[in-house]
Amino acid sequence: MDNRDVATIFSRMADMLEIQGENPHRVLAYRRAAEAISTLGEPLSDMWQADALFSIPGVGKVLAAKIDELMRTGGLAAYDKLCAQVPEGVTDLLRVPGVGAKRAAVFWKQLGIESIDELEQAARQGRLAGLPGVGPKMEQRVLAGIAVLRRGAAQGDGLNSQPAEDL
Incomplete structure (x- = not known):
């Protein structure tokens, strides 16, 4: 699991938790951790092996345990459970400008x-x-x-393009 994989999982977990109406502080914790991990200057796996996960801003006991599970097993039970509860397409609704988690949940x-x-x-x-x-x-x-979303996708707005470090 690389930084991008873990950040994506945490970001998707935040979306699903928000759609379910979970505690906003919990949602924010996942979002902050996803952002911090995606901008790390070193591989998360190196930090995990060095037992340095707590040095990542926003990563405490709970999120460090989730990272540990991801690194050890390649999966995360909590993520799998959320995916079973919230269909993938529902989180896609958040990509539509003007549709937030509350509206997506209502729809x-x-x-x-x-x-x-x-x-x-x-x-x-x-x-x-x-x-x-x-x-x-x-x-x-x-x-x-x-x-707007479809025009952007048709024009190749970069939503699905490779990150700069891969070019």
Whole structure:
């Protein structure tokens, strides 16, 4: 597991925890750790072997134990459990400008929306407007956000490109 792998797992865990309405401090801890790990100047595996995980900003006992599990086993039970509870497509909804965790959770729990395509279809059919905090204007903003997201992907905005260190 390299730095990017662990940072991605922690970031996705933060998204899933936030969608589930978990404690904001816990969500923030995962986000901060993901950011710190992604910007480390050395391989996380080296820090793990040197027993230096606590020197990473935002990494305490709980997150150090999770990193240890990832390094030892290549997997993380807590991550697997979250993935089983929150469909992957639901976290993809967070990529749509204007859709945060609370709205993504409402769309998923009340309408069963699990993908950006399903969100677009529901917005076009006017099904979002009846939800709490969502009116016709928000529906239009969701459609506009999806269009922006798709334009960016079509133009190769770099969301799926290689990081600079790999070039």
